[in-house]
Amino acid sequence: MLRFECDYGEGAAPAVLEFLQKTNFDQTPGYGEDEYCAKAAAQIKRLCDAPDADVHFFVGATQANLTVIAAALKPWQGVLCADSGHIHVHETGSIEATGHKCLALPGKNGKITARQIRKAVEEHRANASHEHEVQPGMVYISNPTEVGTLYNKEELTDISAACYELGLYLFVDGARMAYGLTSPANDLSLQDYAALCDVFYLGGTKCGALFGEAVVITNDDLKPDFRYCLKQHGGMLAKGRLLGEQFLALLDGEDGSGSSLYFTMAKKADKQALRIRAAFEAKGCKVLHDSPTNQQFFVLPDEWYEKLAETYAMTHMGKPDKHHTAVRVCTSWATKDEAVEQLIADVNGL
Amino acid sequence: MLRFECDYGEGAAPAVLEFLQKTNFDQTPGYGEDEYCAKAAAQIKRLCDAPDADVHFFVGATQANLTVIAAALKPWQGVLCADSGHIHVHETGSIEATGHKCLALPGKNGKITARQIRKAVEEHRANASHEHEVQPGMVYISNPTEVGTLYNKEELTDISAACYELGLYLFVDGARMAYGLTSPANDLSLQDYAALCDVFYLGGTKCGALFGEAVVITNDDLKPDFRYCLKQHGGMLAKGRLLGEQFLALLDGEDGSGSSLYFTMAKKADKQALRIRAAFEAKGCKVLHDSPTNQQFFVLPDEWYEKLAETYAMTHMGKPDKHHTAVRVCTSWATKDEAVEQLIADVNGL
Amino acid sequence: MLRFECDYGEGAAPAVLEFLQKTNFDQTPGYGEDEYCAKAAAQIKRLCDAPDADVHFFVGATQANLTVIAAALKPWQGVLCADSGHIHVHETGSIEATGHKCLALPGKNGKITARQIRKAVEEHRANASHEHEVQPGMVYISNPTEVGTLYNKEELTDISAACYELGLYLFVDGARMAYGLTSPANDLSLQDYAALCDVFYLGGTKCGALFGEAVVITNDDLKPDFRYCLKQHGGMLAKGRLLGEQFLALLDGEDGSGSSLYFTMAKKADKQALRIRAAFEAKGCKVLHDSPTNQQFFVLPDEWYEKLAETYAMTHMGKPDKHHTAVRVCTSWATKDEAVEQLIADVNGL
Amino acid sequence: MLRFECDYGEGAAPAVLEFLQKTNFDQTPGYGEDEYCAKAAAQIKRLCDAPDADVHFFVGATQANLTVIAAALKPWQGVLCADSGHIHVHETGSIEATGHKCLALPGKNGKITARQIRKAVEEHRANASHEHEVQPGMVYISNPTEVGTLYNKEELTDISAACYELGLYLFVDGARMAYGLTSPANDLSLQDYAALCDVFYLGGTKCGALFGEAVVITNDDLKPDFRYCLKQHGGMLAKGRLLGEQFLALLDGEDGSGSSLYFTMAKKADKQALRIRAAFEAKGCKVLHDSPTNQQFFVLPDEWYEKLAETYAMTHMGKPDKHHTAVRVCTSWATKDEAVEQLIADVNGL
Incomplete structure (x- = not known):
């Protein structure tokens, strides 16, 4: 057969396993406070041209999604997403389990628009009984989407502008980030993501690592105390170095083309x-x-x-x-x- | 230095990495529904002499603790534990984040007694306003404890009997299970744990794996739908095979002594x-x-x-x-x- | 003007206020453990022909909804409802705040059908990755609905049968129960509700009381420890008697027609x-x-x-x-x- | 007998019932947006000399406690309180049900000290693994306490100063506020509470009303969107006017002595x-x-x-x-x- x-049927790119092998008996502090995580974070910040960003490593995407959203939203806020959004239909209610509602908008090919977002928020605010509704506090999109489609730069810029004007956070689930960035149809760069989003991640699990997602926080409001939330939801890996090491293997290691793996x-x-x-x-x-x-x-x-x-x-x-x-x-x-x-x-x- | x-400063036992290396390009279903997990679960059930148990693999102990406890308790129930219990003092309120209170009892050398448990439950039930208090629904102990001490077979048997009579679940955190089982002071076997507990786990992270905890559920009431809860809390690893493979390497592989690693x-x-x-x-x-x-x-x-x-x-x-x-x-x-x-x-x- | x-713009039916006035200096136990609550519960059970039911009084409907649903569902379960359902659109995410997702079905005139319920549950169960989805655990409908329409006896019977066969609880929000029961279009009796639902309520707030909803639990599985949940969510009124007294005034007091107010x-x-x-x-x-x-x-x-x-x-x-x-x-x-x-x-x- | x-065995002060009677057929907007609530809030702000405060009315104290605390804390924060604190021992884990841990300090006669608060927070911050602990975010005290004792002005001032310096909110549960204010041992005024606390309440349920607690928020950070939280937890009474009316009857109505009831x-x-x-x-x-x-x-x-x-x-x-x-x-x-x-x-x- x-x-x-x-895209998660095999283990990892050989270079990833080699890195783990090579560093296996290094003794490091736990919980992501090691040199490998520091170096991987630095490399990601370089690639994003976002020297002030915070980078946190998670084992998996559901964990990353629920932790970021729970950390960002106020108790009465929900997250706008496509009705095909992974958090809405494929994570067993993990967002609701943290107390927040997914506010699903009808998507087209897995995508929603700045216009839909504005309309939803404006209708909420105009509603005399808006206090009886969940307040939109964040927009969640996946890029590539769950059905492989892509937001282009214009679309992401419009969504970003809408979020900024409306005071919502923009969060991009990048579980398949690499496949998006390297698609012939793509016109977005990591720098664009860093400039347009408040928080997003580079998926490792589906893109060559055994596991791992690198969350990049660019909005200062979301930075303080994030590691508490990481620990609280069980996302702080004891041997956090394994995450840093894998991202280093993927992002530092060049193949013949001069680009990283x-x-x-x-x-x-x-x-x-x-x-x-x-x-x-x-x-x-x-x-x-x-x-x-x-x-x-x-x-x-x-x-x-x-x-x-x-x-x-x-x-x-x-x-x-x-x-x-x-x-x-x-x-x-x-x-x-x-x-x-x-x-x-x-x-x-x- | x-x-x-x-005990989580290095990577993994070489045999673990070798296993990952050897199986790296095998194509398996995701989310723990692969052959390696099935084999590892079978091996654990053999070691526990618990053919009807359910075995679930987690990446880490905080994740395992919060998922097991959230799955087992009713909304108005809390978990009795030592005041030094890991869930009470060292997991950033992860249990409370799922809605449940840690009902801390004063421990001695990290341990609590059947007598303390009985007293707490009986006082609760005798209290005319018990509906205004959190109802004890589970007992959580760690063995070895957070301070390295051990419950012996008599103590665990007493606690188990108290829980059974009182209608509480008994959950043993075995993050350092291997170090307990092989201590010269130990008189407990894996079969004892399976017979005395409703749910417990064999830690991998601190005992030779890169990461991983194997949760063993022996109480039928706790078995149905557990994987929903695993997914909901972000604990369902996409490449779940990595967990099965590591436990196989640790539990199947014999060293010269004829015992497993x-x-x-x-x-x-x-x-x-x-x-x-x-x-x-x-x-x-x-x-x-x-x-x-x-x-x-x-x-x-x-x-x-x-x-x-x-x-x-x-x-x-x-x-x-x-x-x-x-x-x-x-x-x-x-x-x-x-x-x-x-x-x-x-x-x-x- | x-x-x-x-229908909540005025105070209460004069008989309600008179009852409160008349009993004002009676000294009673608190928290609903008084004679008035006992008598009101007995009267409701008589009207429902449900001598084994449990009756609990709440101050308001949002409180009743969130407490009943949180008490009944397992952590990974959600509640099926119409997309116009009050819990889905008009209670500020109160259900999600208890950790559960509203699984909205497209309603027609505020109503959903047994067929839709069966389809949703069967599709969930047939889905190979159903553990990644929220499991339907309850059906919530309002009767009269939020838009004034009514489920008739055949429709409610069909929904009840579907729930029973599928193993879901059926919960009817009866905030406007009185207006439904007395509508010329109605063919349902309180006995029907008691026979067909696992839990439902008779609204007081919109039907003549200052405030109050009488929750009737007929399913034995939902009865134990319900008062813990009531207290936990802040729904246990210190002077619980006020609720019992109001329902007595409404349900015992006859007007000229021989029927109660x-x-x-x-x-x-x-x-x-x-x-x-x-x-x-x-x-x-x-x-x-x-x-x-x-x-x-x-x-x-x-x-x-x-x-x-x-x-x-x-x-x-x-x-x-x-x-x-x-x-x-x-x-x-x-x-x-x-x-x-x-x-x-x-x-x-x- | x-x-x-x-102190909640009877109904209400006759003046309260009279007020309800007198206004019974007035038609008002719902949910606390009526003239009676506005007037009662204005009167409370006058009494507190806190013109910029926000006043919200709750039906009961558990509801008020859980809503205020859930609205104020970040997900990884807990609330410091006495080990005899009502939220810790007598509200069925209502705070934990919103995701937050009660961080209990050993009380003396129901009271804790500024010194204990400072020590707890400083130890947390000095701990290298503080991210593995719950972060203190608020101090909760009751005055009078659950055992009838009183904090005096010096004690409350010290606690307030500690909270301010440490960046914690100070919340005073005033379920029995009236009995404290009028005790011969008291040296605190409502103006003091408004000046020293971030949020506190004047209890009505135990002090002459049928029910009701008036929450006063003086800290601007806690004001926005509070009504969403009120609704989400089921605390927004449909006929909110009943709360305003009762507080008006209690606080406006003078008896012979020239003071209010x-x-x-x-x-x-x-x-x-x-x-x-x-x-x-x-x-x-x-x-x-x-x-x-x-x-x-x-x-x-x-x-x-x-x-x-x-x-x-x-x-x-x-x-x-x-x-x-x-x-x-x-x-x-x-x-x-x-x-x-x-x-x-x-x-x-x-």
Whole structure:
């Protein structure tokens, strides 16, 4: 079985494991107060051109999302998000478990707009009984989104401006940040994220690390005492160095191209995904979302689906009609070219 | 600087890293639903002689504590614990953040008794206004305790009986389980824990893994839907296999003695700790707690403390009087014999 | 200004105040453990033909909603409700503040169906990654709904059957229970509610009391320790007797018709509302919802709205188009016939 | 049976009921946005000499405590209080249910000191692992305390100064404020409370109202959006006017002495309590706490207790030894002089 069902099916980029191996018997302080975390944070701040940012490392994305949101919001505030937002539909109510409501807006291809945000906030404020409603306090978006699509610079700038004017925090879930940054459709840089967001993260788990998300806080209001919140929610890893070490391996280590692994691996995965997409489209398959990143969503005739499913693990995304099946096909930093070639050949042969 | 300040200063037992390396490109389902987790769970159930238990893997102990307690208690219930209990004093209010109160009882050497538990519950129930108080719903103890001491089989049996009669869950935090099981003072087995507790865990983070705690649930009432709670609190690791793999490396891999690494490494660390203790005691230093495990607590004249602190990292535990300093000295699976020899020689030479 | 904007604009039915006056210097135990509460509970159980039910009195509906839901749900469960449900849109995230998500279903005229409930639960259970979603644990409906419409006996029976089969609790918010029970369109009795719901309440605040909601728990699983939860959320009134006394005044006191005040007052208000509706409809005004109870929703030409607004307070419900205004007009136990006559005359004269 | 067991056994001062009666058919906006609440708030601000304060009315004290504390604290903060503090031992974990830990300090006669507060905060801040502990964010004291004792002006000033210097909020629970203000031992005025506290309240429930607590916020940081929090926790009474009306009746209405009812009633109750105390002391009974207010705590030989208990309801406070019983005896605004005379006569006759 060749697995294309997700981007967290393998371990880590070999350079990551090598780094862990090499430093295994170093003795360091715990809880992220070691040199590796300090160096990784410094490197991330350089890449973001954000010398004053705070960087915190988390083991996973749900943990990062719930901790950031709980730390930022006042008790009566909620977080605006797309109705397909990961925090709203795929984290078992983790945000509500911290006391806050997800204020879902109808998304298009996983995205919401500055206009929707303004409307929601303005309607709330204009409502005579607004004290009986949850107050919007933050906007959460994912980029790439849960369905692989991308906000471009204009869209993110508009959302950022709306948040700034309205006094809301802007938080970008970057669990697949690398696949976004290296997509041919992308026009955003890490510096843009740092300039436009109050807090965002660079995902490691899906982008070459065993695990790990690097949260970057640029808004001074969100910085104080954040580590208390990290500890309170169980997110402070005893051997925090493991997180710093992995991000160093990904962001410091250059491959032949002169770029760091984090980017070169993601760029390759995006290319693989787009080749797969081209193959499906050439066969007349509809794409569910116009994704320029490593996640692709196709609608297949059932016979084709059943045939492919014999060899390839894909995520079943429901049946749009009686005779068709929707699937997600993911590539990742670990996807082998041979697997992609084989899949494409098999699609061509359908 | 030789570090004796904690038992999470290094990476992992080499066999753990080797296992991760060896399986790195295996493709597995995510979220702990892979073969490695299944095998590790099976091995733990064998060791516990608890075929019907559920085993869940967590990245860290705070996460495990808060998830187990939040899953088990009703909203109006609290958890009885020692006033030195980790959940009460060292986890930033993580239990309260899930809505539950820690009902602290005065501990002796980090331990509480069945008698104290009975008294607390009976007084609550006898109180005419008990509905105005938090209802005790669970007992939490750590074994070894936070100060290295051990509950013996009689004590744990008494506590278990009290909990059973009173209708409370018994939860044992086993972050340092290995160091307890292999202590010369220990008379408890994993089977005993499985028989006496409703839920407990075998710590990995401090006992040879990069990270990881294996929670064992024996009470059927606590089993259903536990994974929802795991996910909700951000404890469901995307690449859950990493946890299964590490516990397999620790619990399956035998060293020359025919025992698995988890136990042989801890046994050695306990011996090292007791040798260090003997050296300090021979010099007339008081121990703060009569610990038979890998954590030792000494009271030193300030000059001795300052001299040792030049070469050795120890945890500063306050000043019991003007001229003395209390310290914690830890060994671990990673502690080198040479470091122990050198420390003992330096203590002898004080 | 004649106020038709809500049904909580006045104090209480005179009989309620008289009862408070008459018993003012009685000395009773606190916290609802007095004779008046016992008698009121007994009367409610008689009316519901539910001798084994537990009855608890709350000051207000938000308090009742959040306490019942928090007491009933497991931490990873949420509550299914209409997207217009009071708990979802008009209680400042009170349910989320207790850690639970409102799982909103698209309502029609404020109502959801058994079919929608089944579909939501079945889809959740069929989803391979259901542990990443909030588990439905309860259904919350309001009857009358927030827009005055009514579930009939067949609909409530279907919803009850779905909940029973699926293992969900059914909770009916009866803040306006009296206006529902006495509506000409109603075919439900209090006995039906007791037979079909796990927990529901008879609203007092909007139905003749100064304040108060009587929660009736029929499901044995929800009974134990409920008062702890009541206290924890601040819902246990020190002088709980005030609640018992008010419900006694409303439910014991008969008017000339041989029925208790609670019902005779609501019946009159419903009639007034329907007369007002007929007047608006006779003028060609659209109703927003086909309400047979004390809340009516009309769409008026702006000139008509402005003219009426000089004399009558109505709730502004937005502008469906450029030239029309939507309003809510409420009657209540306190609405005077002369006020209704005057309004009708003014509508006729538009 | 003559009841001296608590100060919430009767209804309300007749003037309160008269006010409700008189205004019963007034039509007002809901949720505390009416003229009565506005007038009552203005009167309270006048009495406190705090024109810029915000005043919010709550139905009960547990509700007020949990809402104020949840609104003020950051998620990782806890509230310092006496180990006898009502929020810590008598509100079913209501503070923890909002996510915050009560950081209990050992009290003396129900009181804590500025010195204890400073020590707790300084130790926390000096602790290298303070991020693993709950951060103190507020000080909660009750005045009068739960055992009837009083903080004097010097003590409250010291605590206020400590809080100010340390950056903590000071919150005073004034459920029995009137009995404190009118005690012969008191040297604090409402103006002092307003000047020294960030937030405090004047209790109505135990001081002549049917129910109600008036929270006064003087610190600007705590003012914004407080009503959202009030609603979220179910504390926003639909007919909020009832609260304003009651406080107006208590604080505006003068009795013969030229002072308002709130004070004249409490003053009388304090006097009654001190006469009762003198009678018990004359018989050689020990007082448990040196209380100058309406709650008195005595230790009686069991025979005396049993004899008195035939006629008088007192709160049983445990048995200090085999032959003695501790009791609480309360007077209140409703206590009749004849009942006091009879009790004193019976004590004299023991």
